[in-house]
Amino acid sequence: MKHALKTRKQLQQQLEQAHDYEHWCEAATALDDLDGLLAWREQEETGMLHESLMRKHMGLMDHCRQNGDTRRLIRILQESLYRHLGELSNPDLYTVARSGTNRLVGEFLDAVETSMEFICDHPIPEVTTARKLKMFQDAERVYGRPALMLSGGAAFGIYHIGVTRALWRQDLLPDVMAGSSMGAIVAGAICKRDDRELAEFFNHPERIHLNAFRWLGVTEGLRAGHAMDPRQLQEHLQHNLGSVSFKEAYEHSGRTLNISVSPTRTQQKPRPLIEQAYAMTSQQYLGDINIHFPPKASLYRKVLSNPTPEDLEMYINLGEQATWPRLAMIKDQTRISRAFDRCIARLEQELEQETAEQTATPL
Numbered sequence: 001m002k003h004a005l006k007t008r009k010q011l012q013q014q015l016e017q018a019h020d021y022e023h024w025c026e027a028a029t030a031l032d033d034l035d036g037l038l039a040w041r042e043q044e045e046t047g048m049l050h051e052s053l054m055r056k057h058m059g060l061m062d063h064c065r066q067n068g069d070t071r072r073l074i075r076i077l078q079e080s081l082y083r084h085l086g087e088l089s090n091p092d093l094y095t096v097a098r099s100g101t102n103r104l105v106g107e108f109l110d111a112v113e114t115s116m117e118f119i120c121d122h123p124i125p126e127v128t129t130a131r132k133l134k135m136f137q138d139a140e141r142v143y144g145r146p147a148l149m150l151s152g153g154a155a156f157g158i159y160h161i162g163v164t165r166a167l168w169r170q171d172l173l174p175d176v177m178a179g180s181s182m183g184a185i186v187a188g189a190i191c192k193r194d195d196r197e198l199a200e201f202f203n204h205p206e207r208i209h210l211n212a213f214r215w216l217g218v219t220e221g222l223r224a225g226h227a228m229d230p231r232q233l234q235e236h237l238q239h240n241l242g243s244v245s246f247k248e249a250y251e252h253s254g255r256t257l258n259i260s261v262s263p264t265r266t267q268q269k270p271r272p273l274i275e276q277a278y279a280m281t282s283q284q285y286l287g288d289i290n291i292h293f294p295p296k297a298s299l300y301r302k303v304l305s306n307p308t309p310e311d312l313e314m315y316i317n318l319g320e321q322a323t324w325p326r327l328a329m330i331k332d333q334t335r336i337s338r339a340f341d342r343c344i345a346r347l348e349q350e351l352e353q354e355t356a357e358q359t360a361t362p363l
Helices: 003-018 021-032 035-042 050-067 069-090 105-123 129-143 156-170 182-191 194-202 218-222 230-242 246-253 277-282 297-302 311-333 333-359
Strands: 149-151 177-178 256-259
Touching: 003 021, 021 035, 050 069, 050 105, 069 105, 105 129, 105 311, 105 333, 129 333, 149 156, 149 182, 156 311, 177 182, 182 194, 182 230, 182 246, 182 256, 194 246, 246 256, 256 297, 297 333, 311 333
Parallel strands: 149 177, 177 256
Antiparallel strands: none
């Protein structure tokens, strides 16, 4: 008993002190094993899924692939996804074990992903590449894409850099981002950078301009009508974001940025640039997966202060550590969307090659 308690304490310390996701996952898996939760991940029945129907659909998909029946495979895929997406999104599936959920979830998503790629790569009778591409694009539009919303929080908003870096390191950072207040600054800094620049941003956070706040004196503040110097914030924004439009940022990075606009007068209605306007402007961020800043009373005195380099590292680490427990669910919940991206990219390339061949001048 003492040995088990000592082992648990050591593993818990490893979990809390992990410096990267790989070490965190190793400690989480060991703790799950100690608690007998790895066995739950292998169970045939969980009580949270329609296991028999999911296995039946997986068998039908496999049968269609084996027989090259792409038309029937499309119908089964549509029916199965419509039937099971709700239960696959159940957050309770990811609260039992730390290291992931029941293996049936992964097996079902494997079958869906394999079937999507089969349809992409194999001919459908009387369907051209252009038509197939439109089918995938339409299906993706209906299915939707993952998006990341970043809240405000003054200096605490630097925590978002840790969240986004954890996602980026696992190739899970969405191409669509939205933000408010400090979250808008972090989202803007990401969406204006291409892949090479973003790698530099995440790998060298010490280059970030940190001084966003300068408090005005009482007399100056009363005369100006505000407590902080807007010129200091402008310098902070100029250094971290530069001067680019939304369109220029998208064309450079391929990422879509959305910023919520709050009213400047008490009787003025909010003017949102994104959906879910009320939730955004009121700072009530609720998504399918939520990552929260860990409450620490000792940090609240820093909320309206410019962070030191040590604070910056601390906030980023807190963001990463809060994201790691959510990564298993994020990976699963975004797998189909990422499969759409790959299939559409392949079909676009195939269509481009076909067009080039058709327009080539014979010698």
